[in-house]
Amino acid sequence: MKRSSILLTLFFFASVFSQNITFSKEKLNLLNEFNLENKSRAFLIYQNGKMINEKYFGKKFLNQQPFDEHSEWYWASAGKSLTAVLIGIAQQENLLHINDPVSQYLGKWTGMDKKEEDKITIKHLLTMTSGLDYTKDQKCESSQCYVIKNPAGSFWYYDTSAYSQLAKVIEKASHKTIDQYTSEKLAGSGISGKWIKYENGLVFSSNAKAFLQFGKLVLNKGKLDGKVYYQYDDYFRQMTDTSQNLNPSYGYLWWLNGKSSIRIPGIEKMFNQSLVPNAPKDMLCALGKNGQILDIIPSQNLIIIRMGENPNLYSNMIKFHRELWEKILE
Template identity: 40%
Template sequence: MKNRIFYILLALLPFQSLSQSTYFPPIVGNNWDSISPQSLNWCQNRIDSFYVFLDTNNTKAFILLKDGKIVLEKYFGTYTQNSSWYWASAGKTITAFMIGIAQQENHLSISDTTSKYLSQGWTNCTPAQEEKITIKNQLSMTSGLDDAVPDPSCTLDTCLTYKADAGNRWAYHNGPYTVLDGVIESATGSTLNAYTTQKLKNPTGISGIFLKIDYNNVFFSTARSMAKFGLLISSKGNWNGNQIMKDTTYFNQMTQPSQPFNDAYGYFWWLNGTATYMLPQTQFIFNGPINPNAPADMIAALGKNGQFINVAPSKGLVWVRMGETPDGLSVPTILNDQIWQHINEMECHLSIKENHLDKAEINIFPNPV
């Protein structure tokens, strides 16, 4: 109950990102204003140590924004500002945003049964079981479909089998998520890429594309486009005065606990500041916030191998990380928290705390993909 009160109060706060201090980069071109880390009292030697940490953990790109302006931007190896990389499951948050836009334009309602758009028989359930699955169930990972199938990314009807009635169980499951692409296309009459370009990319200058890889639709973009999406979310769907996401009710639902089982999960966004959380591939409930070093209001898009978008409105911070699997880390949430620990220790007057995470702690949780 305390968690839900926290997120309700958070939703009632003014749009911080609409303040005069928030900067938005131009829609066209590659210009992006920056501020020096020293203006935040950040020490260069700690930034250098942070970059070593990122490099050691197989990072390709890292960008940190303060009130929309670039504070840190670093690329590693052959990766450059113009290189594209996959978002993995962090791209689910684009799908959540596009579902909200489709509802805003009256193409669908998230309370609609999914069969309305995919037709009956898109799962291997009985008609009565299938009819209970709504778009909201897919957004909140409560479809009730069995996530323990041999390939949880499979979208064939034979892979989408009954486990529980929709709305009665939280389980991280790629297959039911991916078929939301078909829901968007059926409801809008546009392809996923065309609809995303028209409604998201064109108004913001975000670039990128969904590509079909096996069963999955995977979003690829530059790190700067990833950061732009984070900035859009930090401004509650507003881009430099253009309110792209006008459905504030949906936006708040997307970034608050979406079901009663996993308090740390919205509509594909991971939520910090909760008393408990669940992770993929397990029904275990863990105590504490998912990232104890992050601000309580932080929300994150988390993808396989450490593709991250972090948004912390109370701090005016947005940061993104792209890269490979971190050495010795099977859990991106741990790396995400370690990055926050480094950010918290950037100020020159602070003493640096030791990182007490050991390998046993690191390897205990599954990988959110």
Template identity: 40%
Template structure:
């Protein structure tokens, strides 16, 4: 009888070696990097290390410049891979976030809720008192903080963008209609009431200073708009990528952060708590009650979430790629409230570089 033991032993050894080489545990995973809270130090990562197609970088940069971009950053695992400025803008120049800054209010609400100062399921009138709208009292009392976070207040978005009681009129019961509306800013008043300090003071102490952001809130056409450098915008994108944690410190509770970047209601699956969500079966857009089939930005990753601001201010967070992309600048093409054709065009150019 032949001795098969050496052959069996060899097969087992080969199988073990194969298993070891395929084990995900043996593949080094680069840790998430967070820049220091102060100073200009920020680690970088080269495109060659990432295996990116560097021949496609110049077409991307040309496109960005032609589309009136001011600042552009790509982070991977927190490290800067691309950082470019155009059209007279510099690393120290501030620019407005427009509605991409809604996400700052979302985060601050989550912090205040974690501290037990408010609850998103409470009525807005619990904090602002009755009469903050011109809706009948019974209808006003239906509106919760969560309805403001999810754009389902039921208030008439056709009355303009002001937030005086006369401009906040009843159209539908809260939770029954999705409509993009600047009434979300009332959440900043809720925070001020709940914390016994100004929204800006609470935001600065609990969020801005914790992650080393610079910038300021400025009143523009009666609205509170955030202005900062492109790097400060990227810091917030990095915090969001890391589920609300900066290094080992929890800034925004992870459970709340994950809730914020999930569908917040069934009327517009592509909307969380003031965050836009890619990869859903359909979506709605500002200024219309139409529902559109397909993904918000088809060329981008399905798990991408976005802070989208008027005239193409963009915060893109892509968990599957450990990536943050920031674009600030003038409007790329025609004026828009959030999404535009520019998003899909930009991601076609980015994909040519990173894929």
């Protein structure tokens, strides 16, 4: 590539966000067509306090009713980001502290000796740095499956099995089921749904507007429709910032854009690039299997929701996310 072309490309990426992201009718049609072609079920765009796109596609499942605003869909791992908010609320209620050992709430929960087990804190689970052996059978629910691979806090790996202990921590600390705690603390927010069993953990399921309400709650730093659901304290500031130096693109169960490097699920290697290189640097994301996407861009007062099936059985969800943003910025 010629030097002039390289400079032009760099200039484009540097300058594209010096102006507002806008959505013409033609662009919205293009985006909706892209989502239709890629097995989306819901695609919402909310900007500057207004819904500017609300589209539903296809059927919830084969031979069922059309997917609409009332249809529920699982968030998959995007529900991890909801768990992070619930942990923050529980800490504000003095039910727990993220520097507490997980064993303080769960008792004996691993196959390790007590000394090593007690080194794993709630924060380690929030940041994917528990040190547990991620090569184990991720569907195993026995405590004996949880054994040490790296010292707690020394290595980052996307371990859903380890993360799943956080719901149990909330339940033990609050003396409520995770569904009860969620509905009680978010009552009136519009974030209605339920936690459902998925493999050896839980995922949240709701309609697309409830997913959007969650995005609005985080964008508004705990406030929604005149009600405060959590105080924007140090925990919540840290939740959407780099939480450790092992993966700059990860907060407390939130993905962060605009960082110099990233580790992604299922791979140990660090990549010297950001999550979505051509998207705004301040974007935070709740992301789940098969392309469940909640993108929040504070600088643009913008939220984007995508729910649906895997666009392609062999597709890369990171690639799909990036292609979506290429369409947004065309």
